[in-house]
Amino acid sequence: MTEHDPHAVLPIGDFAARAGLATSAVRYYESLGLVSSVRTAGNQRRYRRAELRRVAFIRAARSVGLSLDEVKAALDRLPGGRVPDRADWTRLSGEWRERIEQRIAALRELKDDLDSCVGCGCLSIDKCSIYNREDKLAAEGPGSHLGFKPL
Ligand code: FES
Incomplete structure (x- = not known):
């Protein structure tokens, strides 16, 4: 895996830092189904680097006044839950x-x-x-x- 491999996974702290969010916001977005993680054998969250693009999408949508429900509806329309x-x-x-x-x-x-x-x-x-x-x-x-x- 390289630094920019979209399949690379990040622990929540690193993911949050790269996304410009608090870890609590990452967990909240995940609870709403806006981003997803995988779990390690020790039950720790790991986020694919590609999920950063979903966060960028969420932040851009929020900046034009969309609610999180509207953002979710837009993301849910993407086939297979892929990133926009x-x-x-x-x-x-x-x-x-x-x-x-x-x-x-x-x-x-x-x-x-x-x-x-x-x-x-x-x-x-x-x-x-x-x-x-x-x-x-x-x-x-x-x-x-x-x-x-x-x-
Ligand atoms: S018309 Fe609005 S305050 Fe008088």
Whole structure:
């Protein structure tokens, strides 16, 4: 095995250090099925070096606002639990771009609504679209209108 062999395995401390995570975060990600390890005869965790790419994918997805559930759903769509390759990244990042566009549009709408509140302070249930934002969205029908999901 070489330094860059993707099949090389690392103990959790080394894996966490290379991934830029705390060991507790690695264990948490593993408990969610986001990364996987093998066990030694002494029941110690060992992580394939290739799993580092899954961590990079998770961190990138989190940085654009995806929840861990959404990250898991994306990773679960990869055949055989393999690590995401360049084509996967291209496809998924395209989907995320659309999501970011939706968030920008929603924030622009929020900013426009806030502009009408500047200097007002009425907080009127009839007039103020910031105060009454949920009712305004509810009038548009069920489901998410802003493209936000809780993180
Ligand atoms: S505070 Fe008056 S319109 Fe929002």
